[in-house]
């Protein structure tokens with residue numbers, strides 16, 4: 623019978639934190655949750671949500687996931703807790719992990735997330751940092767698998783900012799040996815450490831391509847993916863980035879250069895007619911709402927694998 627595998631690592635802070643076996647198990651469990659073929663109970667378990675940045679999908683999908691497992695959630699943010707007053711992370715983490723069974727944290731610095739994980743006696747999940755968004759990438763790969771059955775010969779092209787979402791996609795691409803092409807303006811390349819880690823993991827090092835030209839990057843691609851040009855915390859760079867990213871919009875002419883059966887992904891929220899046109903996001907090729915739905919299923923599977 624299909625069962626969650628207890629993750630070898632205590633925390634899920636990065637796409638680096640699961641082996642390929644654990645990753646594929648999470649996707650399989652998620653698929654079974656989605657099809658209502660699996661029922662796992664973590665009755666009375668409590669998930670603490672600490673969100674220093676806004677969220678719609680991540681917060682609500684974690685709340686619903688926990689409720690489907692028979693558990694509950696506590697939702698904290700800097701204004702309603704002592705976190706905004708500057709209580710040290712090491713104190714917050716030690717206290718909350720005495721009340722909660724698992725914590726999901728959305729914050730700015732990856733090092734702050736790591737500090738929570740260091741002091742928490744319970745598992746900590748990355749619900750987005752400036753560096754990574756691994757829960758999103760789990761849902762993205764689930765969506766890709768639903769479409770293409772397996773990852774063999776899949777080419778994933780990400781067009782836009784080499785940001786948290788791009789970093790997590792690269793690391794899972796490396797884990798699975800999936801071709802990942804990142805097309806970004808000069809100066810907006812993904813994190814160097816992430817690229818180096820990915821290169822160490824890829825069996826075929828040529829499968830990771832970083833370019834400043836979106837047109838060749840989409841040739842033959844099966845998945846076209848984009849995200850906002852200015853992430854949360856970068857609001858003051860918006861004007862400059864809007865100029866720097868001209869030519870990096872996923873529009874119909876770019877889509878025509880991809881594989882004829884290519885799908886379109888966006889983690890949402892989207893700025894229509896900036897990083898993606900309204901026409902493309904609403905087109906038949908778009909899987910953005912399946913992708914958003916899959917956040918729920920993969921996180922329910924992830925929680926099941928951490929709470930065993």
Ligand code: CP
Nearest residue numbers: 677678679680889890
């Ligand atoms: N994609 C994503 O993480 O969305 P939210 O910011 O709404 O959680």
Ligand code: NVA
Nearest residue numbers: 785849853854889890
């Ligand atoms: N890169 C975006 C993702 C939002 C889900 C951000 O960090 O704001």
